[in-house]
Amino acid sequence: xxxxxxxxxxxxxxxxxxxxxxxxxxxxxxxxxxxxxxxxxxxxxxxxxxxxxxxxxxxxxxxxxxxxxxxxxxxxxxxxxxxxxxxxxxxxxxxxxxxxxxxxxxxxxxxxxxxxxxxxxxxxxxxxxxxxxxxxxxxxxxxxxxxxxxxxxxxxxxxxxxxxxxx
Amino acid sequence: xxxxxxxxxxxxxxxxxxxxxxxxxxxxxxxxxxxxxxxxxxxxxxxxxxxxxxxxxxxxxxxxxxxxxxxxxxxxxxxxxxxxxxxxxxxxxxxxxxxxxxxxxxxxxxxxxxxxxxxxxxxxxxxxxxxxxxxxxxxxxxxxxxxxxx
Numbered sequence: 341x342x343x344x345x346x347x348x349x350x351x352x353x354x355x356x357x358x359x360x361x362x363x364x365x366x367x368x369x370x371x372x373x374x375x376x377x378x379x380x381x382x383x384x385x386x387x388x389x390x391x392x393x394x395x396x397x398x399x400x401x402x403x404x405x406x407x408x409x410x411x412x413x414x415x416x417x418x419x420x421x422x423x424x425x426x427x428x429x430x431x432x433x434x435x436x437x438x439x440x441x442x443x444x445x446x447x448x449x450x451x452x453x454x455x456x457x458x459x460x461x462x463x464x465x466x467x468x469x470x471x472x473x474x475x476x477x478x479x480x481x482x483x484x485x486x487x488x489x490x491x492x493x494x495x496x497x498x499x500x501x502x503x504x505x506x507x
Numbered sequence: 508x509x510x511x512x513x514x515x516x517x518x519x520x521x522x523x524x525x526x527x528x529x530x531x532x533x534x535x536x537x538x539x540x541x542x543x544x545x546x547x548x549x550x551x552x553x554x555x556x557x558x559x560x561x562x563x564x565x566x567x568x569x570x571x572x573x574x575x576x577x578x579x580x581x582x583x584x585x586x587x588x589x590x591x592x593x594x595x596x597x598x599x600x601x602x603x604x605x606x607x608x609x610x611x612x613x614x615x616x617x618x619x620x621x622x623x624x625x626x627x628x629x630x631x632x633x634x635x636x637x638x639x640x641x642x643x644x645x646x647x648x649x650x651x652x653x654x655x656x657x
Contacts, residue, residue: 367574374571408563410561
């Protein structure tokens with residue numbers, strides 16, 4: 341090989357070791373991130389599944405505590421039969437919350453939706469008097485950040501909850 | 508949780524498909540292979556993200572993919588059986604100047620492909636000048652020329 345077998349590639353032991361340490365730290369962080377993601381910190385897992393009920397037990401919610409923006413999420417509201425008035429159940433959802441999401445679908449379909457004040461009122465038929473009514477709101481979060489919401493049936497105490505939306 | 512699990516599933520599917528397709532499937536990128544690759548990635552994208560248009564979702568998918576690939580690399584380095592299972596082993600196509608018909612046929616390699624590899628990597632134009640030709644795990648063909656003293 342002629343004049344000597346040293347190949348200079350600009351290798352520097354100190355810098356190399358520093359780079360390795362940085363890489364290892366990044367890997368550990370990535371592993372931690374994925375574990376937290378699996379646990380549901382970024383939506384859709386045990387950390388994210390949440391429920392809340394009104395103090396009088398009439399309204400109960402199931403929702404995601406953590407949601408990713410522009411991806412689907414469901415808010416499920418269960419209303420006890422004693423909230424029915426003349427065969428109707430009226431469910432109010434705070435306007436402030438509805439402004440941050442797009443409501444894709446409401447199942448069952450409300451008979452009518454009335455606006456006004458600080459809440460939108462969805463009116464449902466309550467044909468079966470003994471069973472609770474479960475309403476599913478298919479939502480898509482459109483504004484990132486922390487949102488507070490209030491859901492309540494007419495004649496019952498409201499439920500408050502918060503939801504965090506990632507960008 | 509969702510994007511991480513989806514990514515793991517897609518990675519597993521791709522790994523199995525391309526492992527079973529053989530070493531040669533994507534090693535030499537012809538125009539059509541490139542098109543196929545684009546279509547595959549297009550089909551994969553739906554499975555990975557679904558209706559998720561968020562930055563967070565995309566970040567999770569990317570981090571998962573890189574982490575899985577790094578983990579697979581580590582497992583290949585640590586466990587020989589894992590490397591063999593996911594990558595296979597190199598196959599000798601020409602040994603001591605002799606073309607081996609069976610491995611050539613099994614891997615669908617022709618003599619002209621070996622000569623093409625010899626020309627581009629070694630500047631060799633003749634089969635007689637080749638000592639060994641090996642189909643590597645990556646799907647490329649490496650050529651060991653016959654030394655001049657032979």
